[in-house]
Amino acid sequence: MDVGIVSYGAYIPRYRIVPQEIGKVWGTDGESMGRGLYILSKSVPGPDEDVITISVEAARGSLRRCNVDPKQIGAIYVGSESHPYAVKPTSSIVAEAIEASPNMTAADFEFACKAGTAAIQCCLGLVGSGMIKYGMAIGADTSQGAPGDALEYSASAGGAAFLLGSEDIIAKINRTVSYTTDTPDFWRREGQDYPSHGGRFTGEPAYFKHITAAAKRLLDVMETSPSDYDHAVFHQPNGKFPVRVSKQLGFNEQQIETGLLTPSIGNTYSGAVPLGLASILDVAEPGDRIFAVAYGSGAGSDAFDITVTDAIKDLRLEAAPTIKELVERKKFIDYATYAKYMNKIKLKEAVE
Amino acid sequence: MAVARFWRENASRYNLIGTKCGVCERVYFPPRSVCPTCHRASIGKMEPFKLKGEGEVLTFSIVHEAPSQMEMQKPYVIAIVEMDEGVRITGQIIDAELDDVAIGMKVRTTLRKVSDEGDAGVIHYGYKFMPL
Numbered sequence: 055m056d057v058g059i060v061s062y063g064a065y066i067p068r069y070r071i072v073p074q075e076i077g078k079v080w081g082t083d084g085e086s087m088g089r090g091l092y093i094l095s096k097s098v099p100g101p102d103e104d105v106i107t108i109s110v111e112a113a114r115g116s117l118r119r120c121n122v123d124p125k126q127i128g129a130i131y132v133g134s135e136s137h138p139y140a141v142k143p144t145s146s147i148v149a150e151a152i153e154a155s156p157n158m159t160a161a162d163f164e165f166a167c168k169a170g171t172a173a174i175q176c177c178l179g180l181v182g183s184g185m186i187k188y189g190m191a192i193g194a195d196t197s198q199g200a201p202g203d204a205l206e207y208s209a210s211a212g213g214a215a216f217l218l219g220s221e222d223i224i225a226k227i228n229r230t231v232s233y234t235t236d237t238p239d240f241w242r243r244e245g246q247d248y249p250s251h252g253g254r255f256t257g258e259p260a261y262f263k264h265i266t267a268a269a270k271r272l273l274d275v276m277e278t279s280p281s282d283y284d285h286a287v288f289h290q291p292n293g294k295f296p297v298r299v300s301k302q303l304g305f306n307e308q309q310i311e312t313g314l315l316t317p318s319i320g321n322t323y324s325g326a327v328p329l330g331l332a333s334i335l336d337v338a339e340p341g342d343r344i345f346a347v348a349y350g351s352g353a354g355s356d357a358f359d360i361t362v363t364d365a366i367k368d369l370r371l372e373a374a375p376t377i378k379e380l381v382e383r384k385k386f387i388d389y390a391t392y393a394k395y396m397n398k399i400k401l402k403e404a405v406e
Numbered sequence: 407m408a409v410a411r412f413w414r415e416n417a418s419r420y421n422l423i424g425t426k427c428g429v430c431e432r433v434y435f436p437p438r439s440v441c442p443t444c445h446r447a448s449i450g451k452m453e454p455f456k457l458k459g460e461g462e463v464l465t466f467s468i469v470h471e472a473p474s475q476m477e478m479q480k481p482y483v484i485a486i487v488e489m490d491e492g493v494r495i496t497g498q499i500i501d502a503e504l505d506d507v508a509i510g511m512k513v514r515t516t517l518r519k520v521s522d523e524g525d526a527g528v529i530h531y532g533y534k535f536m537p538l
Contacts, residue, residue: 102518
């Protein structure tokens with residue numbers, strides 16, 4: 055049975071902050087920081103936005119684009135490291151808001167930046183085994199970076215939702231493989247407001263090792279080479295890493311161009327590869343082959359080999375905003391407004 | 407404890423589920439159990455009715471003195487929106503510059519955080535309007 059993407063939707067908050075604005079506050083050269091990370095601006099969630107509102111907007115967009123009755127969705131999984139509740143699922147609220155509940159299963163996933171692709175894999179399994187007809191997998195984050203930390207230049211917000219099934223698929227997922235180890239490159243302990251990271255340790259032994267291993271495994275299994283793919287998307291904690299890892303693997307700049315969003319919107323964590331994949335699907339033609347590799351700290355990589363089908367021509371793309379439209383819909387804010395929106399200002403407890 | 411009170415209205419707040427009178431076909435939002443026009447004749451004939459979520463601004467006000475829950479968002483816009491189905495709903499307009507909000511502006515609903523019960527309390531979600 056062919057299993058794949060039936061529809062997809064995405065959402066990126068409209069607020070943006072530039073690295074110069076962040077650097078100005080902390081006495082660092084924001085411009086050179088932005089250049090070093092290859093991040094020109096990052097998205098910031100509004101004060102009334104969180105992973106739930108982002109997930110709902112993305113999921114509703116995916117349903118507007120196709121003719122699937124939400125009651126036929128048998129599973130909803132939301133991957134994020136910024137679920138609004140520590141206990142109380144994001145996914146049950148999303149299910150209610152897209153009218154998929156109650157005869158379905160739902161759960162929240164967490165695996166740093168790859169929880170969204172883990173959700174896709176679970177839905178693939180459930181659809182492929184015949185347990186459910188459709189599954190909704192969402193990767194979304196409103197990621198946190200401690201004030202003044204290097205992460206503050208990249209941690210951003212956004213997400214994408216993928217409706218997976220076996221009928222009328224616009225993109226067939228040919229194969230997925232993963233690579234997982236215990237690598238403490240980035241973490242956040244329970245109750246902590248901001249994550250910690252191992253600095254340069256997040257590079258070679260973490261990001262590069264896992265992405266490369268998963269990518270090579272997939273190329274081996276599929277007996278393909280990078281030139282067989284029209285598009286490629288890699289996890290993008292900054293704008294630099296995905297460019298470097300794609301070169302190491304033998305992909306060229308044209309292949310990764312469409313899926314590389316971090317320079318404009320920052321690192322959307324669990325939303326990163328899902329948004330990059332959505333950006334590729336926005337422009338993909340039938341027959342296009344896509345190579346996607348997510349990375350989550352802690353650490354692991356999920357790699358996907360995808361072929362776009364003729365059915366993509368029937369998708370109502372215009373029924374929801376494209377990634378290009380979402381990226382271009384922006385309002386720049388200063389650091390003070392950013393700090394207010396991100397809850398970085400200590401307030402007196404409100405008295406009703 | 408307002409948890410149950412708010413939860414009871416989730417269908418309306420998340421998905422704009424109102425009611426339609428089976429006698430006169432008038433649409434109501436929030437839902438009503440009796441039609442104020444048909445009275446007793448409507449009992450048992452009020453059906454759930456989902457609004458499409460699109461409409462236009464009938465009138466609006468810019469709020470500069472906000473209640474504590476809205477402090478972070480002021481100044482913000484509260485509008486009465488006439489939905490395509492004819493029913494009028496009050497809600498916040500988001501993702502628009504104050505100068506751009508105008509009577510007749512086309513809007514659609516989206517889900518946002520409406521309020522919460524403090525850092526440890528439940529978060530309430532509901533509809534707000536964004537430019538179409």
